[in-house]
Amino acid sequence: MEKSHENEHPIKAFGWAARDTSGVLSPLNFSRRVTGEKDVQFKVLYCGICHTDLHQIKNDWGITKYPIIPGHEIVGVVTEVGNKVDNFKVGEKIGVGYLVGSCRKCDNCANDLENYCPGLIMTANGTYSDGTITQGGYSDLMVVDEHFVVHWPENLPMEAAPLLCAGVTTYSPLKYFELDKPGMHIGVVGLGGLGHMAVKFAKAFGTKVTVISTSAGKKDEAIERLGADSFLVSRDPDQMQAARGSLDGIIDTVSAVHPISPLLNLLKTNGKLVMVGAPEKPLELPVFSLLAGRKLVAGSGTGGLKEMQEMVNFAAKHNITPDVEVVPMDYVNTALERLVKSDVKYRFVLDIGNTLNKS
Numbered sequence: 001m002e003k004s005h006e007n008e009h010p011i012k013a014f015g016w017a018a019r020d021t022s023g024v025l026s027p028l029n030f031s032r033r034v035t036g037e038k039d040v041q042f043k044v045l046y047c048g049i050c051h052t053d054l055h056q057i058k059n060d061w062g063i064t065k066y067p068i069i070p071g072h073e074i075v076g077v078v079t080e081v082g083n084k085v086d087n088f089k090v091g092e093k094i095g096v097g098y099l100v101g102s103c104r105k106c107d108n109c110a111n112d113l114e115n116y117c118p119g120l121i122m123t124a125n126g127t128y129s130d131g132t133i134t135q136g137g138y139s140d141l142m143v144v145d146e147h148f149v150v151h152w153p154e155n156l157p158m159e160a161a162p163l164l165c166a167g168v169t170t171y172s173p174l175k176y177f178e179l180d181k182p183g184m185h186i187g188v189v190g191l192g193g194l195g196h197m198a199v200k201f202a203k204a205f206g207t208k209v210t211v212i213s214t215s216a217g218k219k220d221e222a223i224e225r226l227g228a229d230s231f232l233v234s235r236d237p238d239q240m241q242a243a244r245g246s247l248d249g250i251i252d253t254v255s256a257v258h259p260i261s262p263l264l265n266l267l268k269t270n271g272k273l274v275m276v277g278a279p280e281k282p283l284e285l286p287v288f289s290l291l292a293g294r295k296l297v298a299g300s301g302t303g304g305l306k307e308m309q310e311m312v313n314f315a316a317k318h319n320i321t322p323d324v325e326v327v328p329m330d331y332v333n334t335a336l337e338r339l340v341k342s343d344v345k346y347r348f349v350l351d352i353g354n355t356l357n358k359s
């Protein structure tokens with residue numbers, strides 16, 4: 001088997017990596033650093049497959065460094081802690097999301113917004129100050145500074161790992177943009193991994209939820225299984241017209257380029273359209289639709305560590321878990337192909353603990 005010559009460290013590790021833009025993953029031996037004094041070492045048990053993994057392995061955003069081991073919705077169990085680690089113990093269940101490092105000095109870091117630190121280090125495909133490229137959770141073990149690790153509540157199933165990205169990425173803007181007030185009416189665009197979590201959190205906050213989707217076939221499930229109140233097919237102009245001016249806010253999770261004018265028309269005066277999806281090309285900004293009704297278009301990127309912990313605790317308390325299809329490691333390439341076609345309800349989770357075999 002090919003071995004990565006990047007970033008030689010003392011601890012042997014094993015994962016599945018993409019080598020090029022074909023997006024096909026295959027086994028890779030690599031290495032992890034020795035557990036530092038503030039580090040937590042853990043065995044990965046479950047890792048969600050986020051659409052960002054797909055963007056990264058295909059180099060959609062033009063920043064991928066190969067080989068890349070993706071994965072940033074990670075739940076595991078602690079195997080070793082550094083001698084200055086205060087908050088974690090061997091044997092404890094933990095979670096890691098989209099970031100494993102930040103500068104810890106800037107205003108964002110001081111305000112629990114490590115996710116907006118200019119020195120943010122992504123869990124996969126990020127770069128530490130010594131030049132080491134980070135490798136993500138489609139791997140057997142990880143070593144992460146304790147600041148970037150959250151406690152995994154006992155009553156949350158470990159397969160609920162997608163909370164760590166899809167969860168916090170939708171929870172955070174609903175809170176920050178004050179779209180969490182009971183009685184509000186919230187739209188969720190794109191019913192995939194992020195979208196279905198947005199529906200669940202928005203319902204838990206007591207808001208009315210309308211799903212706006214390209215897939216008419218998702219209507220019954222959106223309403224019956226996920227608890228949405230109504231459903232609009234975004235490509236049906238009559239349905240979109242009938243719902244004009246009805247929403248206080250929209251969380252847009254779409255992964256591809258799409259028109260936002262029809263979405264802005266759904267907003268009430270002062271309504272907010274929050275982009276969390278990350279299409280590879282810029283979208284057109286229809287200014288007239290903004291002026292008519294003092295509307296806001298905003299963005300939001302994952303969450304800080306304090307908020308991640310708050311969100312998993314909230315999910316545990318209110319029994320909010322993602323709907324997942326748990327699959328073995330060697331299914332990953334099929335899972336990625338199905339994700340391209342939006343053929344997953346609503347998140348694949350790799351069973352790393354039981355199926356990442358070196359043979």
Ligand SMILES: NC(=O)c1ccc[n+]([C@@H]2O[C@H](COP(=O)([O-])OP(=O)(O)OC[C@H]3O[C@@H](n4cnc5c(N)ncnc54)[C@H](OP(=O)(O)O)[C@@H]3O)[C@@H](O)[C@H]2O)c1
Nearest residue numbers: 051052190191192193194213214215255256277278301302
């Ligand atoms: N901001 C952040 O921090 C953050 C964090 C995680 C992910 N992301 C990004 O968020 C996006 C969604 O991630 P995900 O994991 O939820 O992906 P996903 O599971 O693939 O869901 C995306 C959904 O978007 C809709 N969609 C896909 N192609 C479309 C098109 N051409 N036009 C209109 N709708 C389309 C589909 O829903 P329907 O079938 O219902 O139309 C699809 O299920 C990705 O771009 C990802 O990189 C951002």
Ligand SMILES: [Zn+2]
Nearest residue numbers: 050052165166
């Ligand atoms: Zn993600």
Ligand SMILES: [Zn+2]
Nearest residue numbers: 103106109117
């Ligand atoms: Zn910082």
